[in-house]
Amino acid sequence: MLFCDISINISYNGTMKKRTGTYITDNVLTKESEQIHYQHEEVPYYVTFQSRYSGHHVVQGIPHWHQDVELTYVVKGTSELEVAGRQYTIHAGDGYFxxxxxIHTGRSSERDFICVRIHPILLCANEYIEQTFVLPVINDPAMAFVHLSHNIPWQKEILDMILHIYEQDRADADTLPLTIQSSIFAIWKLLYEHRSTDEIKKVPESHHMTSLKRMIGYIQENYQNRITLKQIAESGNVSASTCNNIFNTLIHQSPVRFLLSCRLNNSTKMLKETDMTVTEIAGQCGFSSASYFTEMFHREYGMTPVDFRKAEQEEV
Structure with a gap:
């Protein structure tokens, strides 16, 4: 594999900047993945603490993927998730990589958790680092998901560093980017040291998985508009029947159901982060009417959009 420079888009506070780096992406376009809104213009990382409870919060995620690696520490409760078609349950005190x-998604559960996402470009100081330490972990099929247990010393070290990153992020010191990057390198060192010792060969992504990512990307970019099954299938270069089969096999839901979940998920963000009316949000999220939006929202979350917004405001 040849060393090369790439440009990635970093979205921060509504602006887009170009950053040159060394991380080599695959043939699936970056725009088809989830776009992470990084917290610093020049350092692509994202740190958040989330509290999700069925009485007030949306707890059913939608399948998504991104170029970033994700580290999560479950502070309280239980996290249920699915990664590449396999299901996992993570209890408080543990975490995962x-x-x-x-492609992964969180399932309905009540928990508090810290999530750290970083773009691998942050680790690629030069060609040697990239080829020797970064790509062997990125390309290792056995490292697609790692359950981090507090009972295993090296994994507990990672969990402690996730917590440290969160605490430092809250402190917001001038040297925060350096603190974040040093912690991430320490975490990566542990992941590298404990990966499989067998020779790693990059496994080509299946045609169906590539098509699924493209179709998910198409839906995420166009959910505001009227979308047909034919259009979704065409975005993945497959037939409508194959499209249905791919979605049901790989993420256990139909493309129509995924589209609805995407619209509802984005509507919750608008309800929390904007003052838009329910009618305006319905239109922005691709629903034909406010009444249909309210019906689907209540069916999914057990409350109306208005009640959801009130619950969020009360918690704040």
């Missing part, structure tokens, strides 16, 4: 480009 999800590698780049892995």
């Amino acid at each position: 999800v590698n780049a480009r892995q």
Whole structure:
């Protein structure tokens, strides 16, 4: 594999900047993955603490993927998730690592958790570092998902560093980017040291998985508009029947159901982050009417959009 420079888009506070780096992406376009809104213009990382409870919060995620690796520490409760078609249950005190480009989703559960996402470009100081230490982990099929247990010393070290990153992020010191990057390198060192010792050969992504990522990307970019099954299938270069089969096999839901979940998920963000009316949000999220939006929202979350917004405001 040849060393090369790439440009990635970093979205921060509504602006787009170009950053040159060394991380080599695959043939699936970056725009088809979830776009992470990084917290610093020049350092592509994202740190968040989330509290999700069925009485007030949306707890059913939608399948998604991104170029970033994801580190999560479950503070309280239980996290149920699915990564590349396999299901896992993570209890409080433990956590997990999800590698780049892995389709994953969180399932309904009540928990508090810290999530750290970083773009691998942050680790690629030069060609040697990239080829020797970064790509062997990124390309290792056995590292698609790692359950981090507090009972295993090296994994507990990672969990402690996730917590440290969160605490430092809250402190927001001038040297925060350096603190974040040093912690991430320490975490990566542990992941590298404990990966499989067998020779790693990059496994080509299946045609169906590539098509699924493209179709998910198409839906995420166009959910505001009227979308047909034919259009979704065409975005993945497959037939409508194959499209249905791919979605049901790989993420256990139909493309129509995924589209609805995508619309509802984005509507919750608008309800929390904007003052738009329910009618305006319905239109922005691709629903034909406010009444249909309210019906689908209540069916999914057990409350109306108005009640959801009130619950969020009360918690704040």
